Amino acid sequence: MNETLDLTIGCESCPIKHRAVCARCDADELETLDGIKYYRSFEAGQTVIWSGDRMEFVGSVVSGIASLTQTMEDGRTQMVGLLLPSDFVGRPGREFASYDVVATTDLVMCCFRRKPFENMMVETPHVAQRLLEMTLDELDAAREWMLVLGRKTAREKIASLLSIIGRRDASLKLEGTIGKIVFDLPLTREAMADYLGLTLETVSRQMSALKRDGVIELQGKRHVTVPSFERLMDEAGDDADGGMMA
Amino acid sequence: MNETLDLTIGCESCPIKHRAVCARCDADELETLDGIKYYRSFEAGQTVIWSGDRMEFVGSVVSGIASLTQTMEDGRTQMVGLLLPSDFVGRPGREFASYDVVATTDLVMCCFRRKPFENMMVETPHVAQRLLEMTLDELDAAREWMLVLGRKTAREKIASLLSIIGRRDASLKLEGTIGKIVFDLPLTREAMADYLGLTLETVSRQMSALKRDGVIELQGKRHVTVPSFERLMDEAGDDADGGMMA
DNA sequence: ACCTAGACTTGATCTGGGTCAAGGGTTCGC
DNA sequence: GCGAACCCTTGACCCAGATCAAGTCTAGGT
Numbered sequence: 001m002n003e004t005l006d007l008t009i010g011c012e013s014c015p016i017k018h019r020a021v022c023a024r025c026d027a028d029e030l031e032t033l034d035g036i037k038y039y040r041s042f043e044a045g046q047t048v049i050w051s052g053d054r055m056e057f058v059g060s061v062v063s064g065i066a067s068l069t070q071t072m073e074d075g076r077t078q079m080v081g082l083l084l085p086s087d088f089v090g091r092p093g094r095e096f097a098s099y100d101v102v103a104t105t106d107l108v109m110c111c112f113r114r115k116p117f118e119n120m121m122v123e124t125p126h127v128a129q130r131l132l133e134m135t136l137d138e139l140d141a142a143r144e145w146m147l148v149l150g151r152k153t154a155r156e157k158i159a160s161l162l163s164i165i166g167r168r169d170a171s172l173k174l175e176g177t178i179g180k181i182v183f184d185l186p187l188t189r190e191a192m193a194d195y196l197g198l199t200l201e202t203v204s205r206q207m208s209a210l211k212r213d214g215v216i217e218l219q220g221k222r223h224v225t226v227p228s229f230e231r232l233m234d235e236a237g238d239d240a241d242g243g244m245m246a
Numbered sequence: 247m248n249e250t251l252d253l254t255i256g257c258e259s260c261p262i263k264h265r266a267v268c269a270r271c272d273a274d275e276l277e278t279l280d281g282i283k284y285y286r287s288f289e290a291g292q293t294v295i296w297s298g299d300r301m302e303f304v305g306s307v308v309s310g311i312a313s314l315t316q317t318m319e320d321g322r323t324q325m326v327g328l329l330l331p332s333d334f335v336g337r338p339g340r341e342f343a344s345y346d347v348v349a350t351t352d353l354v355m356c357c358f359r360r361k362p363f364e365n366m367m368v369e370t371p372h373v374a375q376r377l378l379e380m381t382l383d384e385l386d387a388a389r390e391w392m393l394v395l396g397r398k399t400a401r402e403k404i405a406s407l408l409s410i411i412g413r414r415d416a417s418l419k420l421e422g423t424i425g426k427i428v429f430d431l432p433l434t435r436e437a438m439a440d441y442l443g444l445t446l447e448t449v450s451r452q453m454s455a456l457k458r459d460g461v462i463e464l465q466g467k468r469h470v471t472v473p474s475f476e477r478l479m480d481e482a483g484d485d486a487d488g489g490m491m492a
Numbered sequence: 493a494c495c496t497a498g499a500c501t502t503g504a505t506c507t508g509g510g511t512c513a514a515g516g517g518t519t520c521g522c
Numbered sequence: 523g524c525g526a527a528c529c530c531t532t533g534a535c536c537c538a539g540a541t542c543a544a545g546t547c548t549a550g551g552t
Contacts, residue, residue, distance in 0.1 A: 070393045072483055078396040080389035091382055093375075098386055125371045129339075132374060135381045136337055140344055142388040143326035147316045149395035150324040150443025154509065189530065197396025202509055204531055221517090221530065237318055400539065435500065448539055450501055467500065467547090494552090501546070508540090516531075522524090 036116040042066075042103035048089075049101045057111040058090030064107035065186045068099040069194065079195040081142070084168055088134055092118050105186050149197045152237060157196040158206045159235035162216065166226055181226040210235070282362040288312075288349035294335075295347045303357040304336030310353035311432045314345040315440065325441040327388070330414055334380055338364050351432050395443045398483060403442040404452045405481035408462065412472055427472040456481070 039062070042048055048066060049055065061083050068081035080099060083089060089101060089109065121127050148160050169183040185192075189207075193200040210216045215235055217225040226232050285308070288294055294312060295301065307329050314327035326345060329335060335347060335355065367373050394406050415429040431438075435453075439446040456462045461481055463471040472478050 068389070070389070072393070072397065074483075076397045078393040080392045093379060094382070099389070122371070122375075125368070125374065128371065128374050128378060129368075132378045132381060133339060135378060135385060136340070139381060139385045139388060142385060142392065143314070143316070143345070146326045146388065146392060146395055147318070147324040149392055151318065151322040188528095199510060200530080201511080201532085205509090208531075237320075434498095445540060446500085447502085447541080451539090454501075496549105496551085498549090499547085501544100503544080504542085506539105506541070508538100509536105510538090511536075512534085514531105514533080516529100518527100518529085520525100520527080522526105 036113045038111055040109050040111055042107040042109070044103055044105050044107075046103045046107075047100060048103055048107070048109070049097045051097055051100045053097050054095060055090055055097050055114055057114055058088070058092060058117055059109045059111035060088050061085050062108040062110050065104040066107055066109075067102050067104045067191065067195070069102060070099055077194050078197060079191065081138070082164075082195065088131070090114070092121055092131065104191055154196075154198055154202050154206050155209065155235065156237045157198060158192070158203065158210060159215070159232055160238070161192060161196060162210075162224065162226065163229070163232050163236050163238070166224070166229065166232070179229060181229050183224055185222040185224055282359045284357055286355050286357055288353040288355070290349055290351050290353075292349045292353075293346060294349060294353070294355070295343045297343055297346050299343050300341060301336055301343050301360055303360050304334070304338060304363055305355045305357035306334045307331050308354040308356050311350040312353055312355075313348050313350045313437065313441070315348060316345055323440050324443060325437070327384070328410075328441065334377070336360070338367055338377065350437055400442075400444055400448050400452050401455065401481065402483045403444060404438070404449065404456060405461070405478055406484070407438060407442060408456075408470065408472065409475070409478050409482050409484070412470070412475065412478070425475060427475050429470055431468045431470055 040048075040059075042064075044064075051070070063085055066083040066089065067079050068083065069077050069079045071077045082104075083101075091098075092114070121131070148157055152160060165185065165187075166181045166183050170181050187195070189200045189203045192198075193203045196203065207216075207218070211218050214227070215231055217227065219225070286294075286305075288310075290310075297316070309331055311331075312329040312335065313325050314329065315323050315325045317323045328350075329347075337344075338360070367377070394403055398406065411431065411433075412427045412429050416427050433441070435446045435449045438444075439449045442449065453462075453464070457464050460473070461477055463473065465471070
């Protein structure tokens with residue numbers, strides 16, 4: 001499934017090399033890339049791109065968390081995507097950004113100037129195909145989230161979010177997704193609310209309720225221990241298979 | 247924007263030829279396609295594919311409307327995509343379906359056997375690129391819908407749905423999206439509710455309210471007249487630009 | 493013509509989550 | 523060490539939309 005993740009050609013802190021570009025490629029392409037690649041750092045809370053801005057680059061998250069958000073004129077906001085390390089940002093072929101991209105934590109991104117990247121994509125078909133696969137994955141994630149937003153209760157929403165972050169975190173640490181899981185929440189209660197279509201008060205109340213009921217333990221406000229991942233999945237109302245089926 | 251829509255090489259009732267395959271291609275590729283192409287018809291209410299089924303084909307909607315839906319064990323369902331004529335169905339590279347695909351009205355699809363289609367995709371890079379563009383469009387639509395599901399009121403949700411269907415319908419008829427619009431709702435109140443994350447009673451009440459307030463007129467239950475599209479957009483809480491910016 | 497079934501509407505009531513308000517805990521800078 | 527700024531929690535109350543319960547309307551079928 002993650003057949004490209006173990007490739008280590010090139011700089012290992014740059015996930016795009018592994019996932020979008022390096023997959024099944026030869027060293028020549030890495031040479032090509034190095035001329036158009038650069039890193040950018042952002043502080044927590046900083047906006048990476050405003051919706052409507054010209055996109056000068058595409059890239060991927062090296063460390064930290066970014067979020068895609070949409071805002072209505074009256075200030076209501078909805079997070080429409082959570083970008084974790086190794087996630088791709090940007091739209092080859094799109095001139096302007098469709099969403100605000102905000103650094104939710106301190107953030108390092110690996111960027112490629114858009115035009116040269118697009119040219120390279122045309123010349124190397126498997127990059128386009130890898131990008132298509134990644135986009136399809138994002139689409140699946142977005143659609144799964146539509147079920148969360150449209151039909152789940154506040155408690156189920158929280159459990160869903162915790163299980164996504166917990167699973168992702170655990171797989172990065174190469175642990176299993178069974179039994180006990182420990183991780184730090186990279187989001188404020190407000191950011192969680194924006195992702196879940198709730199208010200921060202409701203998020204806080206439901207976190208307390210899940211703690212009271214023994215589904216999670218909290219050390220401080222952000223450090224979470226999940227004694228039974230199955231129990232959490234159950235609270236989330238998901239099928240037990242854990243999303244193994246694409 | 248719809249640069250590929252006016253191509254008329256090949257059978258004009260088969261949108262995939264126009265949108266996914268024919269774009270900027272030469273006649274040879276049409277020959278290749280004809281060996282692996284077939285049509286399928288479905289009655290309203292029939293299920294095209296069950297989630298988890300092996301996908302034997304990809305294809306596109308020729309006429310009628312299909313929907314992608316997700317269902318929880320307890321029966322709560324959420325529609326995660328509405329497939330209108332010319333929309334693409336299926337995932338090159340994916341073995342199994344992720345969602346139920348249901349014919350919401352009588353439906354004709356133009357199908358391609360999946361394996362040969364994938365092979366063709368590898369050989370003709372611009373098809374992969376067209377598919378990437380289409381997938382990015384779907385992703386944008388899904389994310390826009392996340393804002394609807396997460397943050398909009400029932401009245402705004404209904405107005406959003408009506409404006410999407412109305413706009414799509416009007417553009418197919420080559421009318422503008424300004425001023426008056428007339429169309430038939432292709433969805434039952436229940437299907438609307440499933441798409442909007444509401445109950446059918448709430449949908450019905452809000453339709454009545456929009457009618458009472460003069461935002462829409464109803465002839466029968468399904469035939470809708472929108473005297474002012476701007477007014478409708480306003481009720482939907484959208485920016486005025488009408489989504490012209492991809 | 494009548495009967496039935498499915499799609500829709502409308503009313504009455506209930507409730508989950510929003511809103512408003514008042515705190516508490518930590519981490520800064522001074 | 524003290525105030526200020528965040529971030530978070532908890533309580534009291536309210537309301538949009540869910541739920542439960544009758545209906546109405548229309549299209550087919552006999």
